Amino acid sequence: MKNILIVDDEEDIRNLYESEFEIEGYNTHSVSSGSEALEFIKKNSNLDLVILDIKMDDLDGLEVLENIRTETNKVPVILNSAYSTYKNNFTSWLADAYLVKSSNLSELKDKVQELLSV
Amino acid sequence: MTSDRTENIVEIDTDKPAFGFMVDLTGELKQDTSETARPAAFFTLDRNYSAGRISRYGSLFCEGNCIKSLLNNDGLLPLDNPDVKCAIESAFNDIPSLVRFRQTVNEMAYYFDLYCFPEIDRENSSIGCFLVDRCRDVEAAISLQRKIERLDIINQAVRAFSETTNLNEILRIILLAVTSGPGLGFNRGFIFLSDESCTYLHGCLATGPSSPAEAGEIWENLSEKPLSLAEILRFYRSGESPFDTYVNQLVTSLKIPLAENSGFLKRCYEKRQALVIDSDLNLNEHEISLKRKLGAESLAVVPLVSRDSWLGVIMADNLITNKPISSSDLQLLEIFARYASDAIDNTQLYARLQREIAKLKEANEEIIKTRENLIRSEKLTGISKMALVVAHEIRNPLTVIGGHANARLRKMEGDPENERIYGIISKQAARIENTLNRFSSIVSLSEKKDGEFNIGELVLETLKTLVSVKSEKMPRFNIDDEAKGSRIFIDQGLFHKAMMIIFREASVLAGGLSRLRLEIKEQHNTAVIYVGRDEANEKFAHSFFDAMRAGQSGIRSQEISVALEILKHYGGDMGIGSPEMSRGWLAVEFPLIKEEK
Numbered sequence: 001m002k003n004i005l006i007v008d009d010e011e012d013i014r015n016l017y018e019s020e021f022e023i024e025g026y027n028t029h030s031v032s033s034g035s036e037a038l039e040f041i042k043k044n045s046n047l048d049l050v051i052l053d054i055k056m057d058d059l060d061g062l063e064v065l066e067n068i069r070t071e072t073n074k075v076p077v078i079l080n081s082a083y084s085t086y087k088n089n090f091t092s093w094l095a096d097a098y099l100v101k102s103s104n105l106s107e108l109k110d111k112v113q114e115l116l117s118v
Numbered sequence: 119m120t121s122d123r124t125e126n127i128v129e130i131d132t133d134k135p136a137f138g139f140m141v142d143l144t145g146e147l148k149q150d151t152s153e154t155a156r157p158a159a160f161f162t163l164d165r166n167y168s169a170g171r172i173s174r175y176g177s178l179f180c181e182g183n184c185i186k187s188l189l190n191n192d193g194l195l196p197l198d199n200p201d202v203k204c205a206i207e208s209a210f211n212d213i214p215s216l217v218r219f220r221q222t223v224n225e226m227a228y229y230f231d232l233y234c235f236p237e238i239d240r241e242n243s244s245i246g247c248f249l250v251d252r253c254r255d256v257e258a259a260i261s262l263q264r265k266i267e268r269l270d271i272i273n274q275a276v277r278a279f280s281e282t283t284n285l286n287e288i289l290r291i292i293l294l295a296v297t298s299g300p301g302l303g304f305n306r307g308f309i310f311l312s313d314e315s316c317t318y319l320h321g322c323l324a325t326g327p328s329s330p331a332e333a334g335e336i337w338e339n340l341s342e343k344p345l346s347l348a349e350i351l352r353f354y355r356s357g358e359s360p361f362d363t364y365v366n367q368l369v370t371s372l373k374i375p376l377a378e379n380s381g382f383l384k385r386c387y388e389k390r391q392a393l394v395i396d397s398d399l400n401l402n403e404h405e406i407s408l409k410r411k412l413g414a415e416s417l418a419v420v421p422l423v424s425r426d427s428w429l430g431v432i433m434a435d436n437l438i439t440n441k442p443i444s445s446s447d448l449q450l451l452e453i454f455a456r457y458a459s460d461a462i463d464n465t466q467l468y469a470r471l472q473r474e475i476a477k478l479k480e481a482n483e484e485i486i487k488t489r490e491n492l493i494r495s496e497k498l499t500g501i502s503k504m505a506l507v508v509a510h511e512i513r514n515p516l517t518v519i520g521g522h523a524n525a526r527l528r529k530m531e532g533d534p535e536n537e538r539i540y541g542i543i544s545k546q547a548a549r550i551e552n553t554l555n556r557f558s559s560i561v562s563l564s565e566k567k568d569g570e571f572n573i574g575e576l577v578l579e580t581l582k583t584l585v586s587v588k589s590e591k592m593p594r595f596n597i598d599d600e601a602k603g604s605r606i607f608i609d610q611g612l613f614h615k616a617m618m619i620i621f622r623e624a625s626v627l628a629g630g631l632s633r634l635r636l637e638i639k640e641q642h643n644t645a646v647i648y649v650g651r652d653e654a655n656e657k658f659a660h661s662f663f664d665a666m667r668a669g670q671s672g673i674r675s676q677e678i679s680v681a682l683e684i685l686k687h688y689g690g691d692m693g694i695g696s697p698e699m700s701r702g703w704l705a706v707e708f709p710l711i712k713e714e715k
Contacts, residue, residue: 010514010518012515012518013514013517013518016517016518016521016522016525019525020521020525023525055510082509082510082513082514082517083510084555085506087615090583090584090614090618093618093622100513100555101513101514101517102517102520102551103516103517103518103519103520103521103523103524103544103547103548103551104520104524104548104551105521105524
């Protein structure tokens with residue numbers, strides 16, 4: 001089973017994504033902040049994909065992404081934000097995909113599947 | 119023989135010099151040798167008005183005609199003139215008198231002052247008469263009057279100059295003054311103005327008859343009633359124009375080069391010298407041709423110079439009357455040309471000023487429009503940003519609500535009531551999301567900040583960013599000397615976005631960013647960024663587009679489309695080209711900003 005890390009400071013979002021991706025057959029983990037995410041990634045080398053929110057309190061998603069890319073370039077990262085404007089930030093180009101949050105999760109699910117099947 | 123009754127008779131004081139002669143108390147006449155001395159004759163008259171003791175003073179008296187004959191046979195003294203008779207009789211009555219009269223003898227008009235005084239030591243049997251020839255005074259007065267009239271025309275013209283700022287009107291005034299009868303009195307006048315580089319003279323306006331018949335017609339019209347220059351101007355403004363002539367058509371079609379080695383125009387230009395051209399000697403072929411075309415034998419040429427700038431020339435001639443052009447005519451024309459030059463210069467300055475004012479007005483309107491747009495844009499930005507904050511705050515809970523509704527919906531098969539309710543929640547959540555997406559688009563548009571940027575600096579900045587995020591080496595990058603200052607009009611952020619996509623996708627195809635080769639060139643009003651591969655790759659651009667269409671090599675066609683949209687929004691494009699003829703590079707072009715000259 002593929003391991004997905006969900007990073008979002010909104011508990012309800014985390015719960016929704018966990019339940020939806022578990023139904024899809026993935027093993028999900030979730031954290032509520034950027035620093036927790038980095039710590040998790042450091043400790044779990046078997047991680048297959050990260051769904052990363054951008055606007056978070058301690059460390060924002062783009063800083064987390066830069067850190068991930070400095071450590072390893074291999075883990076696919078999907079930036080998933082309520083904001084579309086971060087697309088103009090060059091750092092966002094380091095991600096494998098940038099999706100604006102939506103109640104329709106089919107696009108997110110398709111992207112996860114696409115990245116994990118490569 | 120006729121005489122005119124003249125002015126009043128006045129007594130003379132015999133102690134004072136009178137018109138160059140001194141008569142003392144003994145009746146002795148002494149000649150004054152000063153410049154004011156006039157030719158005169160002395161004689162006595164007896165009671166029968168017979169002249170005796172006739173003496174001439176000055177050989178020019180009555181143009182050298184025999185004074186005795188004139189007095190005794192030709193009736194030089196108009197004794198039928200009551201004023202003359204009265205003056206003579208007064209002298210017989212011991213009262214010295216003076217009378218001024220004009221007498222025509224042998225169809226010649228003479229002007230005289232006659233002084234009559236009693237002879238001392240005589241017994242009233244005769245009187246002394248002193249006849250002063252005033253012909254030269256009268257000639258001088260006529261000449262002076264003519265000069266005053268000419269100066270008056272110049273004065274009228276200068277006044278007329280101040281009433282207009284129209285160059286054509288100024289040129290018309292100049293030529294009317296040059297050719298008007300009481301003015302400078304030339305038969306024809308021509309104005310040639312220089313181009314800015316003083317290499318050519320262009321015929322601008324001419325007036326005057328081209329034949330004696332035409333002259334007769336024009337002068338007949340003018341002589342019906344003596345008109346001032348202002349009246350002539352009004353007359354021609356109201357209808358018929360003296361400029362609708364063959365001469366004007368001819369002159370306005372002429373263009374004479376000034377760069378020839380010799381010639382009167384060059385002398386007039388370089389030495390600011392007024393000239394009368396009487397022969398073809400020392401004229402270049404263009405000037406000879408000009409003289410022949412105008413049919414001029416003798417031509418006055420004066421420079422038009424204002425504030426030390428050469429403006430052109432006024433030419434004038436007397437083709438019809440063949441009157442020689444005197445130095446006085448030339449001098450007066452030169453004086454007039456100075457005023458005319460200032461008027462032309464002022465008009466040209468005024469026209470330039472008007473153009474500058476129009477430009478400033480346009481620029482000012484542009485500023486006002488820009489300011490209004492800025493205010494509108496700022497308002498829009500403020501509203502949009504506020505909407506965006508609200509939208510983002512809504513999006514998270516909406517994702518949760520809609521997400522859960524969708525999840526529940528899948529599990530509600532066989533429960534139509536719940537299926538309907540969750541369906542409604544899902545549908546309404548999607549509807550709100552669409553609204554939020556539209557808000558986001560507005561913010562993106564309002565945040566677009568177009569400006570002028572150096573394309574080389576923009577590309578370098580993009581590359582540096584890409585190098586830092588990709589942790590790769592810089593590709594080989596060259597900017598042509600010509601393109602180093604090339605500036606384009608774009609939103610900096612959007613440029614980076616478009617070029618990041620293109621460079622990133624090209625680097626995927628090339629096998630790394632460091633393996634790309636970039637060149638910027640300026641071609642046909644565009645700045646072109648050529649993207650190729652470091653190693654020989656004849657058809658890099660073809661491979662790029664093929665891969666993009668086929669979705670190979672990781673090239674993302676959707677993102678390339680976004681980049682292309684940005685390019686096209688700013689008038690640019692992407693295609694296949696080459697900085698060197700042999701290779702097919704990817705060419706990204708932007709229109710250059712045109713420099714205002």
